[in-house]
């Protein structure tokens with residue numbers, strides 16, 4: 001199964017949209033200044049929801065790459 005790596009860059013403006021779109025894998029850090037992922041390595045089943053979060057991010061701070 002293909003694995004994917006998900007992460008949030010420092011471009012994040014803490015708008016919370018990714019958390020609303022994919023609570024399964026995104027949450028805000030303790031001081032609400034940056035979104036974080038619960039799981040950095042996800043599988044195909046989890047990709048669609050994480051992709052939704054990526055697509056909704058207004059500053060393209062969410063990256064999804066093929067994991068090695």
Ligand code: SF4
Pocket residue numbers: 008011012013014015016017018019034035053056057058059060061062
């Ligand atoms: S949608 Fe983008 S800018 Fe908004 S909290 Fe998530 S990563 Fe940050």
